[in-house]
Amino acid sequence: MSLDSYDIALLAAIQQDATTPQHALGAQVNLSSAAVNRRLKKLAEEGVTRKTVSLVDPEQVGYPLTIITEVEVENERLDLLDAMKRSFLACPQVQQCYYVAGECDFVVIMVVQNMAQYTTLTRSLFFESNNVKRFKTLVSMSNVKVGLEVPLDAVAG
Amino acid sequence: MSLDSYDIALLAAIQQDATTPQHALGAQVNLSSAAVNRRLKKLAEEGVTRKTVSLVDPEQVGYPLTIITEVEVENERLDLLDAMKRSFLACPQVQQCYYVAGECDFVVIMVVQNMAQYTTLTRSLFFESNNVKRFKTLVSMSNVKVGLEVPLDAVAG
DNA sequence: TCTGAAAATGGACCTTT
DNA sequence: AAAGGTCCATTTTCAGA
Numbered sequence: 001m002s003l004d005s006y007d008i009a010l011l012a013a014i015q016q017d018a019t020t021p022q023h024a025l026g027a028q029v030n031l032s033s034a035a036v037n038r039r040l041k042k043l044a045e046e047g048v049t050r051k052t053v054s055l056v057d058p059e060q061v062g063y064p065l066t067i068i069t070e071v072e073v074e075n076e077r078l079d080l081l082d083a084m085k086r087s088f089l090a091c092p093q094v095q096q097c098y099y100v101a102g103e104c105d106f107v108v109i110m111v112v113q114n115m116a117q118y119t120t121l122t123r124s125l126f127f128e129s130n131n132v133k134r135f136k137t138l139v140s141m142s143n144v145k146v147g148l149e150v151p152l153d154a155v156a157g
Numbered sequence: 158m159s160l161d162s163y164d165i166a167l168l169a170a171i172q173q174d175a176t177t178p179q180h181a182l183g184a185q186v187n188l189s190s191a192a193v194n195r196r197l198k199k200l201a202e203e204g205v206t207r208k209t210v211s212l213v214d215p216e217q218v219g220y221p222l223t224i225i226t227e228v229e230v231e232n233e234r235l236d237l238l239d240a241m242k243r244s245f246l247a248c249p250q251v252q253q254c255y256y257v258a259g260e261c262d263f264v265v266i267m268v269v270q271n272m273a274q275y276t277t278l279t280r281s282l283f284f285e286s287n288n289v290k291r292f293k294t295l296v297s298m299s300n301v302k303v304g305l306e307v308p309l310d311a312v313a314g
Numbered sequence: 315t316c317t318g319a320a321a322a323t324g325g326a327c328c329t330t331t
Numbered sequence: 332a333a334a335g336g337t338c339c340a341t342t343t344t345c346a347g348a
Contacts, residue, residue: 001217003217003218008218011211011213011218014210014211015210015211015212015213016208016210017208017209017210018175018209018210018211019209021342021343021344022343022344022345023342023343023344032315032316033343033344033345034315034316034344034345034346035315037343037344037345037346038345038346041345046217047214047217048213048214048217048218049211049212049213049214050211050212050213050214051173051174051211051212052174052175052176052209052210052211052212053171053172053173053174053175053209053210053212053305053306054168054171054172054175054206054207054208054209055172055206055207055208055209055210055305056168056172056205056206056207056306056307056309057204057205057206057207058307060158060160060203060204060205061160061165061168061205061307061309063307063308066255068255068257068264085299085301088301088302089301089302092306092308092310093308094302095302095304095305095306095307096302096303096304097301097302098223098225098295098297098299098300098301099297099298099299099301100225100295100296100297100298101295101296101298102293102294102295102296103293103295104295106301107225107295107297111307111308136259136260137259138255138257138258138259138260138261138264139257139258139259140255140256140257140264141256141257141258142242142255142256143255144242144245144246144254144255144256144263145245145246145251145252145253145254146253146305147252147253147305148210148212148252148303148304148305149210149213149249149252150213150215150218150220150252150268151220151249151250151268152213152218153249178321178322178323179322179323179324180321180322188335188336189335189336189337190322190323190324191323191324191325191335191336191337191338192334192335192336194322194323194324194325195324195334195335196334198324
């Protein structure tokens with residue numbers, strides 16, 4: 001899909017605050033609210049905007065710990081990797097999982113209630129797969145920046 | 158702030174889809190739309206919901222590469238660490254940054270347009286600080302799971 | 315782009331525990 | 332008091348002219 005500078009401006013705005021009314025967005029980018037409406041609808045249909053969500057503060061709902069785990073697998077057979085991916089996808093404590101080139105194979109970011117919960121999870125996610133050579137645990141002491149924003153301000157159409 | 162099971166159910170719903178109308182949320186949890194409205198407003202005021210945003214697909218706006226960098230610093234002096242944190246916060250390509258205990262010190266997740274852009278960023282973020290002992294670059298081959306959801310379904314109030 | 319109908323939000327007010 | 336429900340005004344969305 002081709003995006004012009006209006007689309008980029010709208011995306012930049014709604015990825016920071018999706019509650020802004022369309023007429024206000026229109027005022028920012030010099031477009032009528034109807035035009036904004038049409039563009040937002042199309043961006044959603046085309047999948048440029050995946051979904052709109054409210055971000056919940058993990059600390060306030062009992063998940064104060066963020067843990068990053070680097071996982072090195074024993075065997076890179078596709079079916080084994082897929083099984084591991086599926087177990088990460090299915091685990092609600094896993095916020096993110098990346099399959100990476102380089103020394104380790106997976107980088108997994110989790111939020112947990114306490115270290116005991118993490119220990120339990122390592123068992124079900126890493127040991128039970130029988131395909132983890134080793135993993136390294138990094139405990140976040142400070143979540144300096146947490147978001148999923150894509151840089152769009154500088155881009156132009 | 159104390160959250161009851163209604164709040165948890167609402168949070169679980171809106172962190173997956175914040176476009177659901179309040180009356181529909183109310184139907185799911187057995188509450189009137191006015192009650193849902195009051196609760197959502199309070200959750201936002203108390204900061205339990207940080208903000209509501211649309212998630213943009215990085216690939217569709219020219220940011221196909223996700224890169225994870227582990228940074229080890231030379232000196233852990235607070236003012237130097239703060240300066241580094243600020244440079245990560247200010248960089249739009251940095252989606253996430255965690256200050257971690259363990260071997261490395263920062264884990265940084267970036268989205269970039271191409272490797273050349275990453276190379277440029279390493280210069281400004283890592284070399285110019287004069288406080289990076291070494292860094293390790295992990296290129297994501299597959300973004301298996303990308304989100305910021307907190308596990309709430311099992312929790313009850 | 316403008317207009318207007320349908321839908322959603324959010325306040326007022328009253329009732330219940 | 333705290334929280335729910337109903338009703339209603341205002342705002343927002345969104346399609347057709």
